[in-house]
Amino acid sequence: MYNIKKLNAISPVYHGILPNNAYNVSTEVANPDAILVRSADMHGMTINDNLLCVGRAGAGVNNIPLDELAEKGVVVFNSPGANANAVKELVLAGLLLASRRISDGIEWCKTLTPGEVSVEKQVEAGKKQFVGPEITGKTLGVIGLGAIGLLVANAGVALGMNVLGYDPFISVDNAWKLSRAVTHALSLDEIFEKSDYITLHVPLMDSNRGMIDADALAHMKPSAALLNFARGGLVNVADVKAALEADRLRVYITDFPEESLIGAKNVILTPHLGASTPESEDNCVRMVARQINDYIQNGSIVNSVNYPSCPLGRPTMPRLTLLHQNVPNVIGSITQQLSAEGINIENMTNQSRGAYAYTVLDLATRPSDTLLRALRNMGTVYKVRLL
DSSP, X not given: OEEEEESSOOOGGGGGTSOTTTEEEETTOSSOSXXXXXXXXXXXXXXXXXXXXXXXXXXXXXXXXXXXXXTTTOEEEOOTTTTHHHHXXXXXXXXXXXXXXXXXXHHHHTTOOOSSSOHHHHHHHHGGGGOOOOSTTOEEEEEOOSHHHHHXXXXXXXXTOEEEEEOTTOOHHHHHHSOTTSEEOSSHHHHXXXXXXXXXXXXXXXXXXXXXXXXXXXXXXXXXXXXXXXOGGGBOHHHHHHXXXXXXXXEEEESOOOGGGTTOTTEEEOOSOTTOSHHHHHHHHHHHHHHHHHHHHHOOBOSBSSSOOBOOOOOSSOEEEEEEESOTTHHHHHHHHHHHTTOOEEEEEEEEETTEEEEEEEESSOOOXXXXXXXXXXXXXXXXXXX
16 A cells, blocks of 8 residues: 655545555655645655655646755656646637736726716727737747647637747657647747747746846837746746836736736736646646556656656566666666676666666566665665565
């Protein structure tokens, strides 16, 4: 029986993937073998030695100490793409909100009162203040063509927009799925200079924190609308507010409210609704539950954010898995010790990602407990499992 701790309220759809006869899933687990988390902050959390993996029911992992967990031999999974459609739909709503002044019009309608002038006449007299352009024929710049950006770009084409896409790291699969009508932008400046609407769909990293700053804004059309449904930290809020005040940017729409944006000119805030649909939450939980089960039972790693991908089938013989440093001589030392015990390696897989590596060996015979202890005591090895 494996124990899985929930750090947040999690959709119960995991029951169909993590059966009760094999997994105890609860918020009360003291020493979990795995953790299911959504938004709870794991930085500073005490990590027990037997923890095998963490499943983040969502895409962002800013709330999880990835390197610290990697060095404790804990694989972290996320669920990229599981909430893509939900976010795409909210971005499309953002495009319309950025164009037609819908939210301003809604608030104005709340002030209408019957009197000497009928409501109908008040509406006819006042609606001109909410005039806004159509999006058909306008240029949409999509920065990042991952699971969400891909859907947004294709939806923009379907809505009759001219779509520019920028992503120097686009995957082959996503490139195949991208509409042929999407134009490949060669630089961010091309996106900034040509787009009427700019939407961000990249992960937040140290290298792109505040990427939308005064310099980027200076390259945009004064009539441009900026949409951020990716991560708040991608935008330098002070620079965006200054551009809005100076009429060098028409509107900023974001799903990440913060104090300085409340009541700011031409800012539309939504309360982090991107993945807030029952379908999205269920999809995320199903995805990470499958990943947790596959890793615990088979040693397979899919959609990890701190260890390399290593999809595996079911073991048909003793399977030895090792999470270790990506440095020379580790594999040689492992195989030498196996050879000294007379164990033949039937199949071996080794994958690396930055400073971390994963080695899987299917063995003809089971290694002794003495050998397993020796492997665990190697200074370059973080965790050893025998399946």
